[in-house]
Amino acid sequence: MRGHGKVALAIAGTAVAAAASTAWPVAAGTASTGGWVLVDQEDFDRPLRIDGAPWRLDPQGRRSPWNVDAFDDDGEAWRKISGPLFARRLATLNVFRKRVAFGRGGWLTAEIAAVDKDRDGRPDSRPGLSTARLPGGQRVGRISEPSWDAGVLIRPTRPLPPRYRVEMTLRGLGFGGKRHGTFDYGGRHNGYTKEPCKTRYPWTFQGALPGKERCDYPDVTRENGFYYLTILDYATPAPHGNPGIHFRRKVIMDGYYSDDARWKNAGTCDPKTRRIYRTFEGTFNGVNALFPRGDLFRETANNNISNEYYIKTRCGNVSMDKPYGPGNRFEGHLTSAELQPQLMPKAAYRFAVERGRTGYTLEMSGPFLHIGQATLRVHHDFVEDGRPIWHYNQTPGEYDGRFDRRLVHRGPAGTYTTEHSWPKGSAYPDSFIIGDPHLNYYEGTADVDDVRLYVPR
Template sequence: MRNMIRGAVALTLPLVLPAALAAAPAHAGAGPPGAREGWRLVADEPFDRRLDSGRAPWKRDGDGPSSPYHVDMYDNDGAYFDTVGGPAFRERLAEMKTYRQSFRFGERGWLTAELAARDTDGDGRPDRVPTLTSRKGVAHLEEPAHQGGVVIRSTRDLPAEYRVEMTLRGLDFGGQRNGSWDYPDGRINGYSPEGCKTNFPWASGGDFSRPECEWADVRTDSNGFYYMSIMDYRRVAPHNNVFIHAHRKVAMDGYNRYKYTGSGLLYCNPATGEYEPYSAGTGNGVNALFMTDDRRYATMPGTEYLMDSECGFRKGGAIVSAVDMKPELLPEEPYTFAIERRDGAYTMEMSGVFAHVGEATFRYTRAFVQDGEPIWHYNQRPDEYDGRFNADWTWEGPGGTLTDRDTWPAGSAYPDRFMIGDPHMNFYEGKAQVDDVRLYVPR
């Protein structure tokens, strides 16, 4: 279902979807702040209390099965990288150490901050660490180096049905500013101009023996931010980008490609309902991605994308930005992002002032399985899924052959945990201001 609310007029363009799944937009009602029609607020973080990640210790993460952050073969030290990188991967990995911060906050600790950074000079301390602080009722996520990460996540599993939302009051994670990718202060797509910035030491192929500065340049590739994503594992935290791409159920994010002119990205113009080249926008788009079981990439475990927008539905191919934001209007004109799970479907919602249409709300809904396409790892319980989309994924490289067996077997279950921030430890840097993280359940 595609649904745009603009001013007082609602334009509804239905997909082939049962009417029972056409959930009404969650308008703010006449009740208290945060009231949403049909939902009951059960947790709210306005960031009015002091929050300072500098008060939490940095702890070395040694990776491996004993690490509390261990998940699978796509971990930072995972067998996948031994396979595609060969012995050179371990040599490169030994050149850095990972440190992490983790602490709970909010009422009864319902939220958790997860931060990560690297020690690259071997002095036993993380370098250029990210921070999470609160000032004047707003959370500030600051990441001075792309080799770290900072996210806010739910501490516990989300319920069977829920709505989770956040308000964005500031954004500086790339995209054009005043019509340029190159900023007056010398930054390039939001990245500092100092030193080399590459995706080292994680990639899906290539020569892993290269020195760090000869790996792919992230400045001239992309910057970005996750406005709201639902992940399929419990201890959501920064990892390499390959890992993150294997563990998303649904996501609203920015993928801001520096001066990109290729055919792999498109903008939807919601006023005309027509797709436009990426260069027609400002690089501040929001991608609304439902992940499905097909592999998007031949050499890495990213799941394929199902993308609804006012321009229609697309599976795979060019990544579609559903809207183009206007960061220069922040904080006076904030944005709200929400994800709902209800009545056997996920809904992604974005509200604010967007290019071409002004102030508007857009909602996109897909059933857990619709037209034969499942949302990746949608089942929170084993009895919600019968194993029909199970598969084996096989990888080959200098390190041999590796098979990831039973990627979605019968009897499996995957929690819903939300995430806001930058989870990529080899891409993205910048600053963002977040407010009013809220969790609702149906009335």
């Protein structure tokens, strides 16, 4: 099996060096399943040494170890569309980080970040990743995020192989959604504690908001979520302000637990009856299985900083730039199934992504609402019916430049132009994330187990 060479990574018009990687070695005596052989796994049976690691101040700028591209936390794109106002907003806070390798040979990395809003030299909260024991004795990795202004991710330390299957098991979820028919439980609303001034400051898709201070920015507590398993197009994912990740996702399996009015016409698939019901009639514990399109971008207030999506479910396929179909009252989004968090940890859910010769497969297994125990799988070719999966190519030879285009990102103070969003000669390594990649959204806890990586037999 061939390994990764060092490649130039073109993301949003900025060249980023991808980490060099060799072929993943197959450990002696490892298990195999369904044509895949296990090369690495983490079952969280041993204590982790992550929470005790020291915090590091992110220096920001191009020399930062966490710098990505023009859409980074302090990126050129935001400065162009916001003018000096964004720089002034960003100067009101610091970001502290940890980057800690763990697992056999350090094959996984924990990326943890927290905001220091009063600039007193320490993070305002203590997010982390540690081992915990469930009531039945099972050990898990517990992602803990006590405040929305922080993020915790698990990612591979080096880019994924050309072909792979990666999977994880979810044994507990406390990042919002309804329980017993309400968003209010455990002294929280939608998973958030009830302090005031929980806003998306300072990062929005429009850049800095003129005339608004921190507490005037839009409230986030109606929008909680968690990334079960998602593939990004660069080697070192870490938590950042939420807009940037919308330009970096290859395939997505996440939960977005929101009753915001803009989702009032969204639908959710009942995988048993294969009929779509109104998302607002469900439990807000859905799984989004999405294929970001590399040929279509949102032209509204998001300013081309988000791809449109193609969604495949048991209820049919949907391109999110169009209504669901003639006479269908649903539009805006289609969720593939709903979890039942109250069944965990006795029950569990497994999420897997496979990259094969022709495309990506998304898989989820567990006791879903309406259908019970089931395995749901959907596949999309790298290019299917003229639709490309965004930045699917790991090497320049896998792509000929046909979907390259110029994107203009508009804001209140100006514009930023991505001259080449997907040029010929570009390449994008695969890296998965589990957790919360946002520094200004999401709050809660999750129990993760059995992170596994397979390669073809």
